[in-house]
């Protein structure tokens with residue numbers, strides 16, 4: 001029997017699910033391998049009670065989301081978190097850095113917040129254990145297919161762990177620090193082929209902090225080029241408010 005797959009969207013702009021619709025070339029191939037029982041973006045039906053693989057996009061921003069995630073973890077054999085909202089908090093969790101609790105209290109009062117079931121935005125990864133991640137804002141479709149394929153074949157997660165500068169060098173880009181601009185490639189998880197830098201924009205860190213990033217060394221690089229740690233951290237917080245980053 002083909003694995004039963006559900007695609008769930010929490011708080012997000014659905015950009016990663018839209019990216020999934022952009023895999024036309026391989027969609028039929030993928031659909032031949034799975035039983036896509038529910039796709040929130042594309043179906044109006046209810047999510048089934050039983051499934052094998054759950055693909056989750058977005059951050060949890062309500063108690064309902066938190067409860068759903070816990071049910072998903074109990075039900076699915078495999079959980080794949082896709083996109084920076086689900087993996088590191090992403091844009092959805094910027095509100096944390098902006099003082100969301102004070103904002104709730106100001107607009108709704110504490111009773112209003114409880115009545116609405118709002119919680120501080122949290123990445124899927126910070127709420128439940130996941131088996132695979134596809135970082136990025138939005139996800140890269142090739143990487144998504146690669147991860148899904150590994151999941152369907154029971155192979156372990158192989159998301160790159162090193163920072164992006166090496167990939168950037170192999171593309172022969174001139175380093176942004178040499179041009180006096182702050183770039184987060186020194187701390188950001190590789191795997192996007194240094195896309196933005198190659199297109200002429202500094203990396204803003206959408207793939208999250210690389211587990212193998214040398215943060216103290218990165219601080220030295222930032223400071224040597226005139227960017228103090230506070231400024232670097234404020235850039236890093238764009239996509240990484242669910243994780244404490246210490247430079």
Ligand code: SF4
Pocket residue numbers: 164165166168169173174175176177183184185186194197203
């Ligand atoms: S800091 Fe940015 S521009 Fe410089 S090498 Fe790293 S990724 Fe490339």
Ligand code: SF4
Pocket residue numbers: 136137188189192193194195196197202203204205206207208
């Ligand atoms: S270069 Fe940085 S911001 Fe751009 S896609 Fe890659 S990780 Fe994301």
